[in-house]
Amino acid sequence: MRLYSGSSLQFVEDTTQNVIAEKMRASFFDYFRYNPSPNEINSWRNSLRAVSLIVSTSKLDDHGVVLEYQLPMTSKRLDFMICGKDEERRENAVIIELKQWEKSQMAEGENEVMTFVGGAQREVLHPSAQVGQYLMYLKDTHTAFYDGASPIGLSACSYLHNYQFIPEDVLFADKFLRLIQTCPVFTADDVLKLRGFLFTRLKAGEGLDILSKIEQSKYRPSKKLMDHVGNVIKGIPEYILLDEQLIVYDKVMGLAKQGFHDKKKTVIIIQGGPGTGKSVIAINLMADLLIGGYNAHYATGSKAFTETLRKIIGTRGSVQFKYFNSYGMAEPSSVDVIISDEAHRIRKTSNSRFTRSEHRSTLPQIDELLRAAKVCVFLIDDDQVVRPDEIGSTSYIKEAAVRFNCDIHEYHLEAQFRCSGSDAFVNWVNNTLGIKRTANVLWEGTENFDFQIVSSPELLEKKIREKVSEGHTGRVTAGFCWPWSYPDENGYLLNDVVIGDYKRPWDAKHDAKKLAKGIPSASLWAYDPNGIDQVGCVYTAQGFEFDYVGVIFGLDLKYDLDQQTWIGDKKESYDSTVKRSKDKFTELMKNTYRVLMTRGLKGCYVHFMDKETERFFRSRIETRCGDRIKIHLTSTDY
Numbered sequence: 001m002r003l004y005s006g007s008s009l010q011f012v013e014d015t016t017q018n019v020i021a022e023k024m025r026a027s028f029f030d031y032f033r034y035n036p037s038p039n040e041i042n043s044w045r046n047s048l049r050a051v052s053l054i055v056s057t058s059k060l061d062d063h064g065v066v067l068e069y070q071l072p073m074t075s076k077r078l079d080f081m082i083c084g085k086d087e088e089r090r091e092n093a094v095i096i097e098l099k100q101w102e103k104s105q106m107a108e109g110e111n112e113v114m115t116f117v118g119g120a121q122r123e124v125l126h127p128s129a130q131v132g133q134y135l136m137y138l139k140d141t142h143t144a145f146y147d148g149a150s151p152i153g154l155s156a157c158s159y160l161h162n163y164q165f166i167p168e169d170v171l172f173a174d175k176f177l178r179l180i181q182t183c184p185v186f187t188a189d190d191v192l193k194l195r196g197f198l199f200t201r202l203k204a205g206e207g208l209d210i211l212s213k214i215e216q217s218k219y220r221p222s223k224k225l226m227d228h229v230g231n232v233i234k235g236i237p238e239y240i241l242l243d244e245q246l247i248v249y250d251k252v253m254g255l256a257k258q259g260f261h262d263k264k265k266t267v268i269i270i271q272g273g274p275g276t277g278k279s280v281i282a283i284n285l286m287a288d289l290l291i292g293g294y295n296a297h298y299a300t301g302s303k304a305f306t307e308t309l310r311k312i313i314g315t316r317g318s319v320q321f322k323y324f325n326s327y328g329m330a331e332p333s334s335v336d337v338i339i340s341d342e343a344h345r346i347r348k349t350s351n352s353r354f355t356r357s358e359h360r361s362t363l364p365q366i367d368e369l370l371r372a373a374k375v376c377v378f379l380i381d382d383d384q385v386v387r388p389d390e391i392g393s394t395s396y397i398k399e400a401a402v403r404f405n406c407d408i409h410e411y412h413l414e415a416q417f418r419c420s421g422s423d424a425f426v427n428w429v430n431n432t433l434g435i436k437r438t439a440n441v442l443w444e445g446t447e448n449f450d451f452q453i454v455s456s457p458e459l460l461e462k463k464i465r466e467k468v469s470e471g472h473t474g475r476v477t478a479g480f481c482w483p484w485s486y487p488d489e490n491g492y493l494l495n496d497v498v499i500g501d502y503k504r505p506w507d508a509k510h511d512a513k514k515l516a517k518g519i520p521s522a523s524l525w526a527y528d529p530n531g532i533d534q535v536g537c538v539y540t541a542q543g544f545e546f547d548y549v550g551v552i553f554g555l556d557l558k559y560d561l562d563q564q565t566w567i568g569d570k571k572e573s574y575d576s577t578v579k580r581s582k583d584k585f586t587e588l589m590k591n592t593y594r595v596l597m598t599r600g601l602k603g604c605y606v607h608f609m610d611k612e613t614e615r616f617f618r619s620r621i622e623t624r625c626g627d628r629i630k631i632h633l634t635s636t637d638y
Helices: 008-016 020-032 038-057 127-141 174-182 191-202 207-216 225-233 244-260 278-291 303-313 365-372 394-403 423-432 457-469 529-533 582-597 611-619
Strands: 004-007 064-070 077-085 091-099 112-117 120-125 153-160 185-187 266-271 296-300 321-323 335-340 373-380 407-412 450-453 474-478 497-499 502-504 546-553 557-560 565-568 600-608
Touching: 004 008, 004 020, 004 207, 008 020, 008 038, 008 064, 020 038, 020 064, 038 064, 038 077, 038 091, 038 153, 038 191, 064 207, 077 191, 077 207, 091 127, 091 191, 091 207, 120 127, 120 244, 127 153, 127 174, 153 191, 185 191, 244 266, 244 278, 244 335, 244 373, 244 407, 266 394, 278 296, 278 335, 278 373, 296 303, 303 321, 335 365, 365 373, 365 394, 373 394, 394 407, 423 582, 450 611, 457 474, 457 502, 457 529, 457 546, 457 600, 474 529, 546 582, 557 582, 557 611, 565 582, 582 600, 600 611
Parallel strands: 091 153, 153 185, 266 373, 266 407, 296 321, 296 335, 335 373, 450 600, 474 546, 546 600
Antiparallel strands: 004 064, 064 077, 077 091, 112 120, 497 502, 557 565
């Protein structure tokens, strides 16, 4: 997605005629179906006028220009990119981050400064850090910049067109020198330097073909957390943290180091919906804390997630990856930092029917975690609770932290790094399921995300398998609407999921003692390629991400069109624990399907067993014709 692209000559003309901001406003509305804020429009008008002068006076008149270009798989947008060839005819592109700052102050974080934005003094990324992350991210994910014999060269800089240069300014402090060497900062006094920077890389022009190549090139399949965490733990930064992710990471690292030496415990709560990068932050924190010599633990409530991490990391590192119920016998403050991922899965106590009497704890599970660690980091989505015995919530954690007299810090992640960066899709799912009201009442298909309603489970699985055969990752999932059997005496799974002629097994049960060759254990279903042969439920899918997810929307949750409300049907559920949740059953079912439908990075295909529910979802899809609509409804779907 981009709000403007074309020749540099047209860009300069549109800016000179004062129509550039209105063109971008119209394009923004066309994509998002609402208008940008007046402040954003004014920002475009002012900053683009400044960079237009640089382009015109540098005689960059045979070049390609793209504005507000969306980074693949995120909701972040580049301000300005210009393309052309250098003196030796090599293809290049330059990203320019535009800032209206007038001054800044020092901040504690390694990559941050303080400046006046959004009506207040705020801690923000240094411009070189911000644009540098964009540069690395594009090099990692966009085939135009890494694939082929002669990939397009990519450079980045920032232009603070209202900022007067002062040699001792904090922007140029020693701690930022490495960043600035890679991605220079140009202030209002540096017009000649900026023109030289651009001219060196773009002198020969012919940029429209390069721009076309960038816009038409494909994105490499997204890096999966599970595939790269082993390298991350070894200190290789496979994942790039962007904007607010990096800000939160820096704050947590600083607080963790401070809290390690402080007698008072520290609690850090990081809230975020599906795909906002909570686990990415957690893994990066875990790697760097371990490398820094801290005794850091990564704890979750998911056996599938934890066991997959342990398998990838290997025996040597797996001891640092725990479950929430691992701390009943831990000594007070024996762990420097506990990173609790998916903290919404924290339970009332760590006791289970398998806990020996002498090991039973009288403490709440949250108290065990707080007691064991000097610093506790909780990454949480309050709307992902899918079991009645999972009681983790932001308010619950804060209440416990107050009891322990902890210092409490809260952060909230907004940007989407899943569902192709589509905030709209996640918001639409939340709205349609009645979980929370959002502005996205209709799904318009204008985001780069492939959502389809399909007519049968056979077609659903076919579509997922086709995507997997193309090199993507994908799984079929379903609501817990069928019995879940143990494998037969030879270790083969039974076809529990039966819908007409469609018959498939669930993934293996966690305590299955014998599995035939080629059948992955439940904890590795999401990671093992053979998991495509089984249907997964929310307990094996939660916490994971795939390029494409297929969802069989069962009869345990239906929409009543007459009453205009969601109704959970316990008779159609085989989840004995959730069925005992009394009046919370419907709420938990909504959360379940929200989790399943937001597992996909690039697409979600859904088959509805209840046609009234399907009709309700279809009523929330805009069916107007147009090149931007990507719903792909076929005649067989009606």
